[in-house]
Amino acid sequence: xxxxxxxxxxxxxxxxxxxxxxxxxxxxxxxxxxxxxxxxxxxxxxxxxxxxxxxxxxxxxxxxxxxxxxxxxxxxxxxxxxxxxxxxxxxxxxxxxxxxxxxxxxxxxxxxxxxxxxxxxxxxxxxxxxxxxxxxxxxxxxxxxxxxxxxxxxxxxxxxxxxxxxxxxxxxxxxxxxxxxxxxxxxxxxxxxxxxxxxxxxxxxxxxxxxxxxxxxxxxxxxxxxxxxxxxxxxxxxxxxxxxxxxxxxxxxxxxxxxxxxxxxxxxxxxxxxxxxxxxxxxxxxxxxxxxxxxxxxxxxxxxxxxxxxx
Amino acid sequence: xxxxxxxxxxxxxxxxxxxxxxxxxxxxxxxxxxxxxxxxxxxxxxxxxxxxxxxxxxxxxxxxxxxxxxxxxxxxxxxxxxxxxxxxxxxxxxxxxxxxxxxxxxxxxxxxxxxxxxxxxxxxxxxxxxxxxxxxxxxxxxxxxxxxxxxxxxxxxxxxxxxxxxxxxxxxxxxxxxxxxxxxxxxxxxxxxxxxxxxxxxxxxxxxxxxxxxxxxxxxxxxxxxxxxxxxxxxxxxxxxxxxxxxxxxxxxxxxxxxxxxxxxxxxxxxxxxxxxxxxxxxxxxxxxxxxxxxxxx
Numbered sequence: 347x348x349x350x351x352x353x354x355x356x357x358x359x360x361x362x363x364x365x366x367x368x369x370x371x372x373x374x375x376x377x378x379x380x381x382x383x384x385x386x387x388x389x390x391x392x393x394x395x396x397x398x399x400x401x402x403x404x405x406x407x408x409x410x411x412x413x414x415x416x417x418x419x420x421x422x423x424x425x426x427x428x429x430x431x432x433x434x435x436x437x438x439x440x441x442x443x444x445x446x447x448x449x450x451x452x453x454x455x456x457x458x459x460x461x462x463x464x465x466x467x468x469x470x471x472x473x474x475x476x477x478x479x480x481x482x483x484x485x486x487x488x489x490x491x492x493x494x495x496x497x498x499x500x501x502x503x504x505x506x507x508x509x510x511x512x513x514x515x516x517x518x519x520x521x522x523x524x525x526x527x528x529x530x531x532x533x534x535x536x537x538x539x540x541x542x543x544x545x546x547x548x549x550x551x552x553x554x555x556x557x558x559x560x561x562x563x564x565x566x567x568x569x570x571x572x573x574x575x576x577x578x579x580x581x582x583x584x585x586x587x588x589x590x591x592x593x594x595x596x597x598x599x600x601x602x603x604x605x606x607x608x609x610x611x612x613x614x615x616x617x618x619x620x621x622x623x624x625x626x627x628x629x630x631x632x633x634x635x636x637x638x639x640x641x642x643x644x645x646x647x648x649x650x651x652x653x654x655x656x657x
Numbered sequence: 658x659x660x661x662x663x664x665x666x667x668x669x670x671x672x673x674x675x676x677x678x679x680x681x682x683x684x685x686x687x688x689x690x691x692x693x694x695x696x697x698x699x700x701x702x703x704x705x706x707x708x709x710x711x712x713x714x715x716x717x718x719x720x721x722x723x724x725x726x727x728x729x730x731x732x733x734x735x736x737x738x739x740x741x742x743x744x745x746x747x748x749x750x751x752x753x754x755x756x757x758x759x760x761x762x763x764x765x766x767x768x769x770x771x772x773x774x775x776x777x778x779x780x781x782x783x784x785x786x787x788x789x790x791x792x793x794x795x796x797x798x799x800x801x802x803x804x805x806x807x808x809x810x811x812x813x814x815x816x817x818x819x820x821x822x823x824x825x826x827x828x829x830x831x832x833x834x835x836x837x838x839x840x841x842x843x844x845x846x847x848x849x850x851x852x853x854x855x856x857x858x859x860x861x862x863x864x865x866x867x868x869x870x871x872x873x874x875x876x877x878x879x880x881x882x883x884x885x886x887x888x889x890x891x892x893x894x895x896x897x898x899x900x901x902x903x904x905x906x907x908x909x910x911x912x913x914x915x916x917x918x919x920x921x922x923x924x925x926x927x928x929x930x931x932x933x934x935x936x937x938x939x940x941x942x943x944x945x946x947x948x949x950x951x952x953x954x955x
Binding site for chain 2: 358361362365367368369371372374375376378379381382383384385386387388389390392403448451452454455460463464466467468469470471473474475476477478480481482484485486488490491493494496525528529533534537554556557558582589590593594608611612615616623626627630631633634637638641
């Protein structure tokens with residue numbers, strides 16, 4: 347028995363020492379991950395403390411759940427949470443299916459040149475920076491000469507300033523998001539569709555199935571595993587509603603609909619005259635934990651329902 | 658997807674095909690139109706733009722907008738900074754990403770699973786904005802150019818993309834024969850793995866470069882010295898905060914000034930996106946490959 351342990355130890359240390367160069371390569375990357383990704387997790391504890399600049403993270407006194415109570419009873423809490431959930435939901439319902447539909451549609455375009463052209467065009471907006479995207483949105487919707495504003499006026503007879511009305515914020519946010527990402531998002535589904543066995547389609551055509559039936563019975567089951575995994579990931583990101591874009595799209599007029607958890611954290615924790623780091627961290631932690639719960643739950647459900655899941 | 662052309666399409670299939678093309682056409686136009694409009698607007702005259710004459714093509718073609726853009730010193734400062742962050746940042750990114758991905762791709766590495774899990778977990782949970790900000794501050798990196806490079810040194814998704822590539826494309830036999838020849842791991846990496854991995858290195862480098870060029874929030878969060886601002890920060894100020902006092906416009910009339918500032922915004926949008934848009938057609942297929950490689954891992 348001792349002999350076997352000793353042998354195992356010797357094998358392991360031989361493996362390790364013969365690959366020492368590989369471990370050396372890993373030193374910097376692992377150090378980076380530990381410092382910039384795991385140490386901030388250690389810093390999360392200030393959510394339960396009264397963070398004092400001088401005393402630092404470990405020196406600051408414990409406070410328990412005070413910050414969370416404060417957040418849950420804050421006047422803005424319900425609005426902020428409502429906006430976050432609504433936008434997240436809207437995003438899931440509208441923006442998740444869009445690339446799938448595009449991929450399914452593209453799959454049946456026979457002329458390769460058209461297919462390539464459409465793909466090239468739809469991928470392009472993905473590479474535009476978020477600042478420029480919002481810049482374009484603001485310009486096109488502007489009541490002073492914005493072309494989309496002009497079209498809206500033509501169709502509805504009213505001059506609507508979409509960026510100034512809280513009621514339209516979510517729609518503008520989600521629709522512009524689809525515009526930007528539908529092409530890029532379809533890549534993975536197109537890849538999955540091309541992986542579908544062509545003989546299935548041939549057999550279906552022989553049996554006289556229409557294209558719609560083929561989509562329903564061959565294509566959709568073919569991309570179901572991919573869809574499920576991506577959906578689980580999306581649910582995990584549910585509360586993370588594109589903070590940067592919302593921050594840029596916010597103005598004093600639409601805050602009622604545009605303030606989400608992350609922008610609230612940013613305002614309370616960073617740009618406030620007297621930043622309350624503990625409080626802001628607590629809110630951020632709340633959000634991260636919800637995200638974690640959601641992704642675990644979604645994964646469990648996926649496991650029960652079919653045999654595809656993230657882990 | 659080939660179809661037997663001798664088989665006549667049913668009526669329903671013909672209708673489907675027709676609607677399909679129509680749908681694709683609508684999608685393409687919806688995506689393309691705003692882009693074309695912005696380009697055309699940027700090349701029009703301020704008056705034509707504001708009086709609503711521009712629909713699709715430039716009206717009263719001129720370069721006034723662009724002249725105003727290039728007269729702006731902030732644009733030049735921003736451009737220079739963005740180029741620097743993109744170049745330096747991407748170099749650091751690629752080196753560290755390969756340094757992480759190659760060892761993790763080796764099946765004979767003890768402890769590989771633990772380290773991989775260490776990396777993967779950061780994709781579903783993180784410390785968040787405030788703790789990270791406090792860390793950067795405590796490290797003395799606030800308002801330094803390093804703050805734009807170090808905190809974002811590695812994107813774990815890219816590590817996994819590279820890792821998947823190495824696993825699939827560097828056969829074990831190659832490694833075995835190199836070991837027999839007495840080659841060390843470093844030697845193997847440098848003289849065999851890297852030269853054969855130009856595809857994934859290109860993809861990963863491009864992903865990082867685009868992220869650097871487009872990044873704005875890190876700068877907003879960590880930088881306060883205007884001379885270090887990347888282009889995106891100035892863009893935000895000019896496009897969204899109507900901050901055009903740095904404009905060197907020698908126009909007197911108030912209305913003309915307002916028209917000019919609107920035209921400038923369109924020209925600025927194009928200028929800021931131009932480097933990426935020029936490269937885009939050429940590098941597009943690399944990105945698509947990258948996503949494919951990444952998705953195979955999943």
